[in-house]
Amino acid sequence: MSETSSAAAKTAKDPGAITHYHAHVYYDPATTRGRAEQLRERAGVAFPEARLGRWHDELVGPHPQSMYQIAFPSEMLPRFVPWLMLNRDGLTVLLHPETGDDLTDHTAHAAWFGAILPLRVEVFQKK
Numbered sequence: 001m002s003e004t005s006s007a008a009a010k011t012a013k014d015p016g017a018i019t020h021y022h023a024h025v026y027y028d029p030a031t032t033r034g035r036a037e038q039l040r041e042r043a044g045v046a047f048p049e050a051r052l053g054r055w056h057d058e059l060v061g062p063h064p065q066s067m068y069q070i071a072f073p074s075e076m077l078p079r080f081v082p083w084l085m086l087n088r089d090g091l092t093v094l095l096h097p098e099t100g101d102d103l104t105d106h107t108a109h110a111a112w113f114g115a116i117l118p119l120r121v122e123v124f125q126k127k
Contacts, residue, residue: 018097021077023070023084026092026117029057035089036068042087043070047080062106062119065092088113 027036044052053069060067072080074097084093092114096105103124 013099018074018099020071020073020098022094022096022098023072023080024063024067024094024096025070025088026063026065026067026094029066032091033066035091039087039089039091040068040070043084046083047072047076049073049076050080059120062121062123063094064117064120085113090114092117094119 025036025039027033040052043050047070050070050072053071055066055068056063057066059065081095084095092112094106094110094112094117096110099105099109103121106119106124107121
């Protein structure tokens with residue numbers, strides 16, 4: 001094993017440490033809330049093990065737009081992500097794991113469906 005691959009192996013993180021994920025569904029209260037409501041309802045029916053978070057019409061945390069969160073266990077990832085990709089109806093979604101490092105989870109570990117929105121990461125730096 002080369003020095004480079006040996007160093008990479010030592011710093012590799014275990015994906016098994018991820019117990020759950022968050023999908024943040026962004027919407028505009030004036031124009032796309034109806035689509036967000038339909039997506040939320042369909043997700044709740046298709047994935048009853050998911051936890052649907054509160055509506056946040058006002059900005060909260062690092063999120064630059066109105067949103068709600070769908071929290072789900074890691075076991076649901078292979079079923080939920082493809083479903084979300086095909087059913088998001090043009091809404092922007094931020095998907096990230098929960099590793100205990102909020103800044104890294106929302107940035108380096110994040111995946112976006114639709115537009116990539118500029119997060120307000122300074123909220124994490126105030127902690």
